[in-house]
Amino acid sequence: MGIVMGPNQYGKAECRLVTVNRDTERHSIKDLNVSTSLRGDFDETHLTGDNSSVLPTDTQKNTVYAKAKEAPVGEIEDFALRLGRHFVDTQEPVRGARVLIDEYAWERIPVGGAGHDHAFSRANDEKRTTAVTIDGSRAHVVSGLKDMVVLKSTGSEFWGYPKDQYTTLAETEDRILATAVTARWRYLSTDVDWAKSFEAIRSTMLEAFATTHSYALQQSLYEMGRAVLEQQPRVAEIRMSLPNKHNFRYDLERFGLDNNNEVFIAADRPYGLIEGTVTRDDVEAAPAAWYSLPEF
Numbered sequence: 001m002g003i004v005m006g007p008n009q010y011g012k013a014e015c016r017l018v019t020v021n022r023d024t025e026r027h028s029i030k031d032l033n034v035s036t037s038l039r040g041d042f043d044e045t046h047l048t049g050d051n052s053s054v055l056p057t058d059t060q061k062n063t064v065y066a067k068a069k070e071a072p073v074g075e076i077e078d079f080a081l082r083l084g085r086h087f088v089d090t091q092e093p094v095r096g097a098r099v100l101i102d103e104y105a106w107e108r109i110p111v112g113g114a115g116h117d118h119a120f121s122r123a124n125d126e127k128r129t130t131a132v133t134i135d136g137s138r139a140h141v142v143s144g145l146k147d148m149v150v151l152k153s154t155g156s157e158f159w160g161y162p163k164d165q166y167t168t169l170a171e172t173e174d175r176i177l178a179t180a181v182t183a184r185w186r187y188l189s190t191d192v193d194w195a196k197s198f199e200a201i202r203s204t205m206l207e208a209f210a211t212t213h214s215y216a217l218q219q220s221l222y223e224m225g226r227a228v229l230e231q232q233p234r235v236a237e238i239r240m241s242l243p244n245k246h247n248f249r250y251d252l253e254r255f256g257l258d259n260n261n262e263v264f265i266a267a268d269r270p271y272g273l274i275e276g277t278v279t280r281d282d283v284e285a286a287p288a289a290w291y292s293l294p295e296f
């Protein structure tokens with residue numbers, strides 16, 4: 001029996017990068033959080049401290065900023081592919097790379113009815129994301145969004161569940177359904193119009209959430225995923241993590257007041273957490289690592 005070094009990767013996490021395109025007086029900005037990780041033969045640094053194969057994480061950070069100047073950042077998927085391929089193509093010990101990018105949304109501040117040339121406001125908490133994995137000459141793209149907060153004030157029921165000695169939840173045929181959607185979808189190729197695809201998938205998910213008469217958040221999850229796969233032939237599967245943002249009808253009967261689903265108390269925790277993958281049955285399952293889950 002021996003002890004060996006198992007799978008590993010290393011890089012710089014959360015490089016905050018802001019770019020301003022100043023080609024015209026109407027500036028545009030990009031606000032990103034970029035993380036890079038390199039994979040390859042790094043046994044020696046772990047086993048003996050020999051760093052001859054270890055491109056410093058500080059250099060990885062500098063590369064993020066330098067590449068943002070060498071060519072416009074563009075769509076986050078393209079920038080992540082460019083960065084990942086750079087490390088794999090220029091450093092012999094590096095066989096693979098993982099680049100994660102979150103993009104924060106900014107809008108032009110309306111002034112006199114039009115968006116200002118160089119003043120912006122942060123739209124909301126929602127982020128557009130990508131996780132690009134370079135494996136030798138192959139590239140895998142998993143894009144998504146985080147914290148897309150949505151709510152339906154009716155059209156949601158929850159009943160018919162098993163009851164045991166600890167069950168107190170009342171069955172309901174009308175409740176608020178609210179969640180903050182985190183979704184990741186895996187593309188089957190890199191030949192994609194990333195911006196157009198993102199907008200289409202986001203709208204499809206919103207529309208499916210709105211129009212599904214929901215008997216469970218689980219059902220809404222499936223319907224949102226199914227709609228995306230039906231409309232996007234280049235998407236193999238979509239994973240979602242949906243916190244059930246509970247809004248409980250407030251007990252006003254105590255004060256002699258009716259409450260016809262009009263007054264709720266919003267609870268921030270604990271919350272139900274509904275997670276699932278909607279997939280095509282004819283594509284191979286992807287390694288968890290492509291989704292930037294903690295395993296690598």
Ligand SMILES: O=c1[nH]c(=O)c2[nH]c(=O)[nH]c2[nH]1
Pocket residue numbers: 158169215216217218244272
């Ligand atoms: O949509 C729901 N799914 C559940 O699994 C669940 N569990 C619960 O208490 N409320 C809800 N709502």
